Amino acid sequence: MVQVSLFTRPETRDLTAEDAFGPSWQSLGRGGAMRQAAAYAAVRYIADQWAQSAITVTELRGDQREPVATPPILADPSPILSVWDSRVIMTTELKNRGNAYSIVDDSRRYCQWLPDGYVTVDSTNPFKPVYRLLGRPIDLVKRGGNLLHIREMVDAGGVEGMSPIQQFAASFEWSDLARQYGRRYLKNSSMPPAILQAKGSRLDADKLREARDEFVEAAKEGKPVALPGEWDYRKITITPEEAQFLQTIEASATEIAIIYGVPPEEVGGKAGSSRTYSNREMDQALFRIKTLGGVSGRAEAAFPDVLRDGLQVVYDLSRLERPGILEFARTITEQLRNGTLTLSEARRELGRRGLNTTELEQWQQxxxxxxxESESLAESIATSITKEAP
Structure with missing residues (x-):
């Protein structure tokens, strides 16, 4: 028996295999999905990219939404982990298990993500599912409780999200079999790189060893090989059938990339031929919209349940789209000209403090x-139009 405490809530229960070997003991699929380099790379890529998003919280005041300070439960959600770690865990749980569970304290200050095995759901009645945390019933925050549940794709009438690993177990298992075959082949193969065979009568073992050693020594030094008598040299190569596992691994990586919604090149897969920079740039844009946008949408829909009424959360991914330094400077300049950005805001965007009155006057001079010259001409035209106006 083991005593477990989360946010000062004790619970006594029997030890299970998941306690001994980790919550992934049964839930990672028969094929050992997270042993796949492509699966790990896909989840890591999504989690690391989404963790870079900026949070904007707004409050409805009258008929306008005004930015407000980010609540601590979003700015620093864990008493142990950084906000980056917390975001990575949430995304990893979603993409691996299909569900991300978090326990929230009564004051709505902390939001600590839980291993998938800690929570069970009885969905016999999908309109009133029963959640249990370490065996004890617990209500969702949406119903005034302390459990936050974010889901991946959900079936109609379902309660829990669908795990990509469980849904595509055959794909992950096929990839794992190809990987294991390649490992066994390269580790255990006793096939020599070449055969040196005497064409004449059978030679004794000493002569064969002498000829082999002289051949290897000369080849190692890059010298021409000259052996007495008649010999036949045949280099052994892997047949296309035996090398098929390499193509299978590549194809599996491409399929895993499709499952997770990431560009195949990021996980060792292969995209279509005739790829150009614009194709890859479009892939990145679609990844931000479709894949990262899906994570943002789920988080934006879930977190208002732990915030006070009227607050709205937006995860801004624009920092992932920041152009080159020259194009970025032009963008800032255009926003200053059309009034959508103030000088103080522009400087903050660049990580610089605002200007005081003296510095502002010096900058204007x-x-x-x-x-x-173009700016001077534009100002002259604007001045002329203003003077000519009635």
Whole structure:
């Protein structure tokens, strides 16, 4: 028996295999999905990319939404982990298990993600499912309880999210079999790289060893090989059938990339031929919209349940789309001109403090003497139009 405490809630229960070997003991699928380099790479890529998103929280004031300070449960959700770790765990649980469970304290200060094996769901009645945490009933935060549940894709009438690993177990198992075959082949194969065979009468063992050693020594030094008598040299190569596992691993990586919604090249797969930079750039844009947007949408829909009424959460992925430094500077300049960005906001965007009155005056004087010819012409035209206007 073991005594477990989460947020000062004790529970006594029997030890299980998952306690001894980890919650992934049964839930990672027969094929050992997370042993797959492509599966690990896909989940890591999604989690690391989404963890970079910026949080914006707004509050409805009148008929306008105004930005407010990010609540601590979003800015620093765990008493143990960093906000980065917390986001990575949430995404990893979603993409591996199809469900991310978190326990929230009564004051709605902390949000600690739980191993999948800690939570069980009785969905006999899908309109009133019964959740249990370490064997004890617990209510969802949506019903005033302490359990937050975020799901991947859900069937109609279902309660729990569908795990990609369980849904595509055959694909992961096929990939695992190819990987194991390749490992056994390369580790256990006793096939020599070549055969040196005498064409004449049978030679004794000493002569054969002498000829072999002289041949190997000369070949190792890159010298021409000259052996007495008649010999036949045949280099042994892997047949296409034996090398098929390499193509199978590549094809499996491509299929895993499709399952997780990541560009195949990121996980060792292969995309279509005639790929160009614009194709890869479009892949990245679609990845941010379809895959990362899906994670953001699920989080944005779930977290208002632990916030006070009227607050709305948005995960901004624009920092992943930041262009080159010159294009970024042009974007900032255009926003300053059309009034969608103030000077103070622009400087904060660049990680710099705002200007005081003296510095602002100095900057205006400097700009007046260094502005470009096109900017001077634009100002002259604007001034002329203003004077000619009735």
């Amino acid at each position: 400097w700009y007046a003497t260094t502005k470009s």
